[in-house]
Amino acid sequence: MPIVLDADRIGRSLTRIAHEILERNRSLDELALVGIRTRGVPIAKRIAAAIHDENGHDVPTGALDITLYRDDLMRHAVGPQPLVRKTEIGFSIDDKRILLVDDVLYTGRTIRAALDALIDFGRPKSIQLIVLVDRGHRELPIKADYVGKNIPTSPSQSVQVHLLEIDGRDEVEVTEP
């Protein structure tokens, strides 16, 4: 099971993304981070912390659960329903520049669901996408604005992101079936 990113590389990728955000967005007041549950949430918090370390600015951060928006929910009635968790966005997203955060970008279907969910909360000025890993194989016309690392994979492989806050260690590994 090859480890493609270790703790140090994950840390540096997120710091670099924080710098890119500062470079590309002149007005920080309009920015807000929204992490997609589960692992997008701690990544969003780390990016917020990195931005704070850089220039002392606090970017509001929220958590989005996309379960109720999934396009595969009711398609095949096999097995129990996926667990729904809380969406917590403690600020108005109207006229904000939203930075949507997820761990892995793959088919793009999660992001499609997240975009639908976000629009139900208001009308942001723009939405940009941050992912720690882009593994390719898109099924929808979706592209990330900030990428920690591009990892070429085959569809049969699986990409596993482990984060300190949830899994007790920072590591990205690619596993074979």
Place this chain on the structure above:
Amino acid sequence: MKKDLLGIGDLTRDEIYLVLDTAEAMREIAERPIKKVPTLRGKTVVNLFYEPSTRTRTSFEIAEKRLSADTLNVAVAVSSVQKGETLVDTARNIEAMAPDMIVIRHASSGAPHLLSRVCKSRIINAGDGMHEHPTQALLDAFTIREHKKRIEGLKVTIVGDLLHSRVLRSNVLLLTQLGAEVWVSGPPTLVPVGIERLGVKVSSSVDEAVTDADVIMMLRIQNERMHGAFFPSVREYFNVFGMTEARVRRAKPDVIIMHPGPMNRGVEIASEVADGPYSVILEQVANGVAVRMAVLYLLAGGQEGD
């Protein structure tokens, strides 16, 4: 989860917690500018109400609409039921139009179980006679947990018409399964024989039953189900069993007062208590929508062995 929600008796402890946790996530949807998620898009839910109901029917309908299901209300008063159609025939006819779920309220205990046997649709019991009202017990548990952060070890006192109450049965089954200490009190004529076998403590003295209670749950005097004289007068009932401020003071200082509605003010509950600071009666109603959304969502999925 099983195919249908017919009663609390069908749910395991883990399933009860799954419903409560899912409801917690659903509650936030009511605070959004757009109070709707696309989850049950294309699903049809029929609300079949054979008994008058405002709260439960509205609550189910709002829950269904917030999940984007198509809803249909069959008002029995103006339906073929008045022309003598049986429950099973009505159900088969509705089923022929391929709904995904049927929410049923019926004056006869066991009506949802009968539907469950003849219908492929998921059946949700919205109250059957004097048997069960599972979504009410789930929303009560949700409200209790929200205030007390737990259910295990709490003293919950239920007072009123125990005999005719489906809310009582569902609540007792749920609360005892989750480890609460349940006390019940009411006039001896309205205490079902053998109720202590459900694992509750019975007291004919409300004062004793409410002492040090964490939760007091009042039940409505169900005049429509009473064929006979169960107590001498409403005034006497209020004096002996009504929830007054003096009685509330015997409970714990942070007690919460619940009522499944509709309330008979001045019969089972004093207005000062119903509108008092410890009353969570309207929160129960708000939580009802989230809990029913959770039930609809969880039942819409597949089952083991499908």
